[in-house]
Amino acid sequence: MMNVVQPISEVQNFDTFISTFKEKLANLFSAEYDYNAMSLQRGLPPHLLSEIMDMKPLSVAIPESHGGRGMIVKECLGVLSAASYESLSLSLIFGINIALFLEPFAKYVHVARQDQVFTNFLENRAMGGLMITEPGYGSDALNMQTFYEEGANSFRIKGEKHWQGLTGAANYWLVAARRKNAGGELVRDIDFFLTENADAKQQIEVKQYYNNLGLYAIPYGLNHIDVEVPMAHRLVAESTGLKLMLDTLHRSRLQFPGMGMGFIKRLLDEALQHCKTRRVAGLRLNEMDAVKFQLSRLQAAFTLCSGMCAYGSKVSSIEQDVSGNGIDANSVKAVLTDFMHESAQICLQLSGANGYCLDHIAGRAMVDSRPFQIFEGSNEMLYTQVAEAVSKAMRKGKEKNLLRYLKGYALTTHAAPHFVGSLAFDFPDQPKKRDLVTLGRIISRVICFDMVLVLRDAGFSRELVDITQQHVHMDLTMLVGQLSSKNDAVPLMEYDEDASWTDCC
Structure with a gap:
């Protein structure tokens, strides 16, 4: 039976x-x-x-x-x-x-x-992970050098991957590789394959474990790949392997807020408890105005993350194709991880000297949250992609004013009217890369606050939303100021000449 x-x-x-x-x-x-x-x-x-x-x-x-x-x-x-x-x-x-x-x-x-x-x-x-990143090709996944060749009944995959979480600990891997054609060249598209370490032919060798700065519980390292997998182990893409990769990475970024939610709430709870009991010059810390600002900043991070969680829960199931969700996925990942690290910095600052220890919740949080701004796409890269995508859509619609565009854009239609004074400017025709990062930061924060407003309308605390709006408005004001400063400074690669202060005294 x-x-x-x-x-x-x-x-x-x-x-x-x-x-x-x-x-x-x-x-x-x-x-x-x-x-x-x-x-x-x-x-x-x-x-x-x-x-x-x-x-x-x-x-x-x-x-x-x-x-x-x-x-x-x-x-x-x-x-x-x-x-x-x-x-x-x-x-x-x-x-x-x-x-x-x-x-x-x-x-x-x-x-x-x-x-x-x-x-x-x-x-x-059992546990599993994903292998995309390679030495020398961090965010440049399209130029990865890991390749595969097709045999009669199997695929042979060779290459190197590194900085995969759970290196040496996962039982299964999804490995990205490019097909080597008859001429020995690697094709443009990417394929993914399932490997199982229990099978000797599919075992991936760990060449080196990295001494990662934080996230001590997770092994990272350099992996040498020389495996043979059955035909059925190639993932079946709905169209192209690139689209499969984007669908996977965008879904992951849209679900980052799950990791951020408990993390930020813990820091908020720890900071509130500390500031209620710690006294300086006869006052509890939470009675001081500068501390009130920092605590409200943590609550804004908590609220933004809540809105992102609600949004992600609606749009990122595997039944939905999120390969085209680059703007919202990148915005969520970048804004969230920026606020995660800032929350850790605030909690550490409020904790005083005690916080500056790896075995203190704030010290550990600061070190552990930092790589979130780097892996799965550095935040600067993601902000740039957001700005470039919006710029392209604006040019297509023959619209130059950012406020007018965002008022009619599905991801910002609720939030844009709340920041009229900050957003009423024309998008630069040919912005520098540094300005694209700033523009991406601006647009992404409006997108994420839009998620908060949708959550508010579903019954979430209006007081927390009001606090968050003030902080987002402050951020936008500072970012627009940074944009208008037109800073075009470039480094002197040979800077030693006339650069000793002792020669000037």
């Missing part, structure tokens, strides 16, 4: 699931294990990771037909948020598995391979 899988979602509703998960994580990280001390060690203790994975957190990213909870984005973001409240590293481990492996795996891998892999995730604590 065939065994019928009983989906986890039928056993336990999500409110109960996530409540139990949060409670267990809080106990593990604050009572059973000294996480402050662990933060100085590489990797999570095996017993801790086992207890976490025994709760089957990745079940949220596995289809019901395979025993999971159904790949509901809201649930995925809930698990990421619960994890990041206790550990940003743990949340990133989940984020890598969910957005960079399980979701593209479910969408693009041949169904014949899915049952065994999903079972290993649910029952055997």
Whole structure:
């Protein structure tokens, strides 16, 4: 008789699931294990990771037909948020598995391979990741040198990849490579392949582990690839491999706020508690005006992230093609991660000298949040892409005024009227790259505040939205001022001549 899988979602509703998960994580990280001390060690203790994975957190990213909870984005973001409240590293481990492996795996891998892999995730604590980045070709994925050749019944893949989270720890990888044609040249398009480390022919060798500055729980390194995989292990793209890659990366960026949500809330909670109890010159810190500004800044970050979570939960399921969502996905990732790092800086500043320790929540948060502004596309690059895409659309519509355009643009129609004074200027005809970054910062913040306004209309706190509007307005005012300063300074590559102050005294 065939065994019928009983989906986890039928056993336990999500409110109960996530409540139990949060409670267990809080106990593990604050009572059973000294996480402050662990933060100085590489990797999570095996017993801790086992207890976490025994709760089957990745079940949220596995289809019901395979025993999971159904790949509901809201649930995925809930698990990421619960994890990041206790550990940003743990949340990133989940984020890598969910957005960079399980979701593209479910969408693009041949169904014949899915049952065994999903079972290993649910029952055997398996993990997976994505390999795109190469030495010498960081953000230049289209020029990657990892290649594959097609044999009679398999594909042979060779190359090097680095800075993949879970290096040496993942059981499965989705590896990006370009086909080598008969002339020995690499074609333009990209293909992706599933590898399984349990198969000797598919094992990826770790050449070196990196001494990463933060995120100690996650191994990173240099991987040497020389594997042979079956034909069924090539991912089935709906059109091109490039579109598959964009669909995967944009979905991941749209789900970044799940990791940011718990992280920012923890920093906000820690800062509020500290400022309520810490006294300086007879006053509690939260009674001082400069501190009130910083705390309200944290609440603005919390509110922006909330709006992004609500937006991402609606638009980033695997049933939706997000390959064309470059503007909103890039805006969400860049704005969120900027605010994550700023929130850590604020919490550290408010914590005083105690915060400047790796085993303090603020010190650890500052170091752990910094790479989020770099990986999956540096924020400067993403802001540039946002500005270039909007500029192209404006030229096509023969519109030069940014305010008029954003008022009619679907992603900013609610927010643009709130910032008339800041946005009423003509988009430069041929802006410098540095100005494109600034323009991207401006546009992205309007896009993300639009998400907050939609959330407000659904019942979210109006007081928090009002606080956030003031901070976004302040940011836009400063960014427009930066743009109008017309700074065209360039560095002196040979600067030593006449540059010693002692010669001038």
